[in-house]
Amino acid sequence: MDADVTVVGAGPAGLMLAGELALRGVSVVVLERRETPDQTIRAGSINVPTAEAFDRRGLLPGLLDAQAANLAAFSKFAGGGAVKPPPKFAGHFAGMFLSADRFDDADPAFAGRGPAGEVGFVNQQQVEALLGAWVAELGVEVRRGVEMTGFTASAERVTVQTGGREMHTGWLVGCDGGRSAVRKQAGFDFPGTGPELTAYQAVVDLDGEEPAKGWHTTPTGIYAYGPTPGRILTVEFGGSPVDRDTPVTAAELEASLRRVTGADVRITGVRSATRFTDNARQAATYRQGRVLLAGDAAHVHSPFGGQGLNLSVGDAVNLGWKLAAVVRGAAAEDLLDSYTAERHPVGAWVLDWTRAQIAIMRPDPYARAIRSVVGDLLGTVDATTYFAKQISGVTHRYDLGSEHPLVGRSAPDLVLADGSRLNEHLHAGTGLLVDLGGLPAGADTCSLPTTRGTDGDLPGLLVRPDGIVAWAGGSDDLDVALKRWFGTSA
Structure with missing residues (x-):
């Protein structure tokens, strides 16, 4: 074998999984078709389970440093003043922000989170940089500029083709994104719902009339400006884009921004840009023999509510120790059945959570009427706290067959008798x-x-x-x- 496990994709899921495996003495190789880490603007925050996962691997200090830098930039953009970190500043639902003044942080769901419960404002590039440094310390080989072109799987091993070369591995895990080559070539069923919208997220240089800061609903769609200088997002309904593969241009972004905002704005430079849709699909199972899926390869959805990055890290943390135990002969293969059993329901919930947001972001009168009702609810402490709990992930629980309220949940970060956590x-x-x-x-x-x-x-x-x-x-x-x-x- 060239490696016990081969991971395809060096995003958050792939890097986190590689680290989890290496930590337990499993040999792992990561294949990544890109020559360098992707700096395209992506997720802008993490939830509590993700912060806890980093804390449990000694990586919390890096998150705290990243959040401090981001909060300082946000404060400057917003005109100064202190900014509360998540979950007290708990994000938004369908572009409707949750007010920190209507958030009950004494709710039992937030109890016992420790210092990880105070971290959230960390973006995907920062997460990937921290994970990249971690796996390098663990000796993981990340082969950049190497694309998986095919594979064959047997009951004993997987043979992976990478542009004229073959490598033999015990297990193959596709962490290669929403258009996963591993998922497609293995033939995983990928049911779901098609797209209704085209959206753009970018960091740009603006001239002319500046859009209003924050999230806004208009007759033609929804847009956001901030939380950092030049960061824009537009949402327009009418189906998916004609071409999702060509680079996003300044003219394309400017036209969308003008249509949605109505502002006389000009985009003079594009530093990072991406388009996306609300295509929502999930693999029927996350494992077929020696081939597994994690992250966006296993589920795709719109990014509203910031769940994708967190879902990917959660997959990797759940799968890593189980696959390592099987590789090392410490557990039978049926332990891997619990991976789909535990993570598939969480993924299904996220897909529905994002679909609900799409439903009330539409510009038709019925959707706008429901949006108004939800907006009224968000004026209450109970509703704001409910949405904050869902967004922050503190309500997630696996069904482990026990009625005890703690079993299946993230462990409380107890302070122990010797003062350690x-x-x-x-x-x-x-x-x-x-x-x-x-x-x-x-x-x-x-x-x-x-x-x-x-x-x-x-x-x-x-x-x-x-x-x-x-x-x-x-x-x-x-x-x-x-x-x-x-x-x-x-």
Whole structure:
């Protein structure tokens, strides 16, 4: 084998997955057709589960530095003054911003997030730079300028073609975006809904009449200006663009901006630009034999609400430790069945979350009437907090067959008896058994790292490598959870 696992695509999903595998001693090669990292404007924020994933791998300081720089730039663009970081500044739903003054940060869903709960305003380029440096430290080989042209898969291995050369690998994971070559060549079903709109996002140089800052609804569509200088976004309904592959021109952007804003604006330079649609599709399964999908290769949708980057990182964190356990012979292949079972419902929710936003962004009278009703609801604390919880991802839960409210959720970042935080004990990518004063006798002799803390309501926590609680006491059997997820027992 040239590598235990070959990952196609060096975006957030591919890099995060490569790091998760390398952390556990699995040999991994990343193939990326682009010569250099893509600097096209993409996602502008991350949610709480993504920040927690970085914290659990020791990468939180980089996020904090990036957010501080972004908040300073945003404050300057907005005319000065302090800017609250997410989730207190919790983004928007269909272009309707959530007010920090109507956000209940005492809601239990936000409890126990630790310092990761204060991070959100970090863009995709910054995420990719942090992940790129991390995988380099772990010794991952990222082959840029190398395109996968085909592959054949058997029950024992996958043979990958890369422009006249073959490489042999145990597993192939497509993290190669919405038009994934891996997904298409493997024949994954990809059902969903077609596009209704054409949208542009760009960073440009403007002259003439400056558009109003923020998000705005007009008779012809929706546009946004900010949160940094020159950043524009326009949304026009009428189907997908005729050509999605040619470079976006200044004239194309200017025409769309004029149609939507009605402003006498001129674009004199384009620093970064992309067009997109609301095409919403999801692979029926994320695995076929030794071929798997993660990130946009497994699901596509409009970027409204900033879920795509976060969904990709979540896929990678969920899959990484499971695939590593199978590669190393520590788990049977059926552990990988839980990857689709756990992540597919989250992806389906995101697709519907974005579809709901599209439905009330349309310019027809019925959609605008519903938009007005939702806008009224956002004037309340309950509704603003509900939307903030959904956008920030703190409500996500996997069905692990337990009724305990913590099982299947992200573990709280408890401060333990020695003053350390729970997340700090997950940097090595292992699971963790936390003794809070009530573990069964002999449980601390199992092969997992065990640490101690104090909590009056919990006997202990069994935390998977992805930070998900697998056991939290009650009537659930710790031994069953240990055997299910780690192949060991107390």
